[in-house]
Amino acid sequence: MNEAITTQDLTKKFNGLVAVDHINFKVKSGEIFGLLGPNGAGKTTTINMLITLLKPTEGTAYVSGFDIRREPEKIRERIGVVFQDMTVDRNLTGYENMWLHGKLYNIPEKELKRKIKELLEFVELEKWANVELRKYSGGMIRRLEIARGLLHTPEILFLDEPTLGLDPQTRAHIWDYIRRTKKEKDMTILLTTHYMDEAEKLCDKIAIIDHGKIIAIGTPEQLKKMIGGDIIYITISKENHNIKSFMEAIKNDVSEKIKILNTNTLAITVENAPEKIPLIFDTAQSNGVKILEIKYSRPTLDDVFLQLTGRKLREEEGSFTDFVRRIMLMRRRRMR
Amino acid sequence: MNRNLNALHAMWYRQVKRFWRAKSRVAAMIIQPIFWMIFFGLGWASAFRIGGVRTLFGGLDYLTFLIPGVIMMAIFMFSYMSGISVIWDKEFGYLKEILVAPVSRRASILGRMLGDSTVAMFQGIIIFCIAYPLTPTLRIINVPIVILVAFLTSLSFTSVGTIIATKMRSQEGFQLIVNMISMPTLFLSGAFYPVDTMPTWMKYLAYINPLTYGVDAARILLTGNGSLNLITNVLLLLILSIILITLATQAFKKATIE
Numbered sequence: 286m287n288e289a290i291t292t293q294d295l296t297k298k299f300n301g302l303v304a305v306d307h308i309n310f311k312v313k314s315g316e317i318f319g320l321l322g323p324n325g326a327g328k329t330t331t332i333n334m335l336i337t338l339l340k341p342t343e344g345t346a347y348v349s350g351f352d353i354r355r356e357p358e359k360i361r362e363r364i365g366v367v368f369q370d371m372t373v374d375r376n377l378t379g380y381e382n383m384w385l386h387g388k389l390y391n392i393p394e395k396e397l398k399r400k401i402k403e404l405l406e407f408v409e410l411e412k413w414a415n416v417e418l419r420k421y422s423g424g425m426i427r428r429l430e431i432a433r434g435l436l437h438t439p440e441i442l443f444l445d446e447p448t449l450g451l452d453p454q455t456r457a458h459i460w461d462y463i464r465r466t467k468k469e470k471d472m473t474i475l476l477t478t479h480y481m482d483e484a485e486k487l488c489d490k491i492a493i494i495d496h497g498k499i500i501a502i503g504t505p506e507q508l509k510k511m512i513g514g515d516i517i518y519i520t521i522s523k524e525n526h527n528i529k530s531f532m533e534a535i536k537n538d539v540s541e542k543i544k545i546l547n548t549n550t551l552a553i554t555v556e557n558a559p560e561k562i563p564l565i566f567d568t569a570q571s572n573g574v575k576i577l578e579i580k581y582s583r584p585t586l587d588d589v590f591l592q593l594t595g596r597k598l599r600e601e602e603g604s605f606t607d608f609v610r611r612i613m614l615m616r617r618r619r620m621r
Numbered sequence: 622m623n624r625n626l627n628a629l630h631a632m633w634y635r636q637v638k639r640f641w642r643a644k645s646r647v648a649a650m651i652i653q654p655i656f657w658m659i660f661f662g663l664g665w666a667s668a669f670r671i672g673g674v675r676t677l678f679g680g681l682d683y684l685t686f687l688i689p690g691v692i693m694m695a696i697f698m699f700s701y702m703s704g705i706s707v708i709w710d711k712e713f714g715y716l717k718e719i720l721v722a723p724v725s726r727r728a729s730i731l732g733r734m735l736g737d738s739t740v741a742m743f744q745g746i747i748i749f750c751i752a753y754p755l756t757p758t759l760r761i762i763n764v765p766i767v768i769l770v771a772f773l774t775s776l777s778f779t780s781v782g783t784i785i786a787t788k789m790r791s792q793e794g795f796q797l798i799v800n801m802i803s804m805p806t807l808f809l810s811g812a813f814y815p816v817d818t819m820p821t822w823m824k825y826l827a828y829i830n831p832l833t834y835g836v837d838a839a840r841i842l843l844t845g846n847g848s849l850n851l852i853t854n855v856l857l858l859l860i861l862s863i864i865l866i867t868l869a870t871q872a873f874k875k876a877t878i879e
Contacts, residue, residue, distance in 0.1 A: 336721055361723035372714040376639045388631035389722040389729075391624040417642070 294344030636736025690812030704782020774835030
């Protein structure tokens with residue numbers, strides 16, 4: 286079996302609102318596949334359909350070779366899931382949570398004991414095995430959930446926003462576990478994230494998803510090549526009246542790819558930014574344009590998203606509902 | 622099959638373990654029925670000591686009449702409230718862990734209800750032990766059969782609790798419904814006064830209440846007096862509990878994540 290997951294026009298509507306819109310992608314066995322997109326893009330809904338918790342409105346998908354519509358039980362035996370919000374019993378200890386999971390997945394007692402020990406060591410929680418989860422931090426619970434998701438050696442592991450709400454060190458730690466899981470256990474992993482660095486560092490292949498649609502798909506390198514070079518951002522003084530002629534001159538001398546981001550910021554895509562920056566200064570001077578700030582970056586997935594949608598990936602993070610959600614999530618994590 | 626038995630075992634274990642962890646809750650749950658026995662029971666018992674009233678309670682002293690009722694009340698209250706754990710699981714996400722596991726939902730909810738009933742039984746036994754010195758005439762030899770009857774009663778009400786919980790989104794909503802229904806259920810069960818002397822319309826309500834049969838069977842077994850006979854009680858209780866368990870597993874099967 287070469288493809289671990291294949292979707293065919295997978296669609297989900299909630300009361301007529303389209304959350305996931307005819308999505309098509311393939312995940313090869315043994316790769317880490319990322320669904321990258323802002324909050325509300327439809328990532329979790331997609332995962333919930335693939336793990337058979339939601340029925341698609343239209344289309345279907347094959348997970349481990351089984352149709353999510355027809356054989357959900359077969360799929361459930363073969364997948365491990367780490368949900369976005371916590372799904373542990375905080376009144377029980379780490380060991381007990383693992384044990385319950387093992388029983389739900391029909392692992393024989395002897396093997397179960399050995400595996401729990403092995404996996405708790407893998408996520409460095411062996412010393413906490415007999416402590417109730419209410420004393421765990423958010424990062425520790427996440428690690429336990431990852432260990433739990435691996436307990437029944439699934440063919441495919443689903444991770445929904447694995448590092449949401451965690452501090453930078455813990456995130457780095459979790460990334461490390463994910464990489465080691467792929468390497469040591471040769472598992473297929475599908476993860477969703479709205480952190481572009483996470484997608485870039487972990488994933489072999491990324492699908493960028495926005496408003497329920499996949500807008501680009503490829504390896505991180507392929508996606509970044511869509512931009513076609515480095516990007517130079519210039520902020521110019523607002524009093525400039527010669528922007529038009531300045532932009533014309535840039536188009537002629539520096540690069541055709543120039544874009545106005547807002548009233549006084551321009552983005553110019555070039556092959557080699559350090560070489561072109563002096564030229565831009567010269568052009569500005571000869572056109573009487575005053576440059577306030579200039580910076581350049583190698584293209585990131587953020588730029589790709591910006592290019593494709595005209596918005597920044599992170600923009601949506603600032604919305605009020607998201608802010609409230611985040612606070613609730615953090616509180617919940619702390620409460621447990 | 623083996624898979625589902627494992628799931629049942631796991632869910633049973635979880636309920637028992639969780640309860641065991643929260644020992645302070647055990648005390649709180651037991652204290653209330655004890656207050657009922659002492660303040661309500663002893664108070665009325667001395668009021669009813671005037672001539673002739675005893676025939677109302679089948680010739681029993683009121684406290685003796687009341688104790689089987691209070692034990693069943695405690696079991697009923699705990700079983701009924703236990704449905705709230707389904708709501709907790711919805712709210713704190715554990716439900717997803719269960720729903721995505723390759724086990725039948727029937728098995729997992731049945732395991733949970735059996736676990737809660739086990740805990741309810743344990744509480745009933747403690748209350749019996751405390752009550753026994755107050756009325757040493759109780760027939761201690763029948764206790765094992767009482768436990769079976771109580772277990773069936775408990776399963777009926779964990780089922781009712783589960784049905785309500787699967788329909789509710791919040792703990793507050795659940796508590797509201799539970800509080801609303803639990804009072805009439807108690808008063809219509811014959812735990813505090815005999816069903817025989819109720820007005821006819823009230824009797825009909827009492828006879829669709831599983832608790833009535835649980836209380837009556839426990840009273841017959843512990844004191845030798847009751848309004849129906851033991852076999853009728855147990856049979857009706859069995860039928861009602863099977864219906865309720867089926868409805869509860871069905872309701873849980875339909876439960877989805879939002």
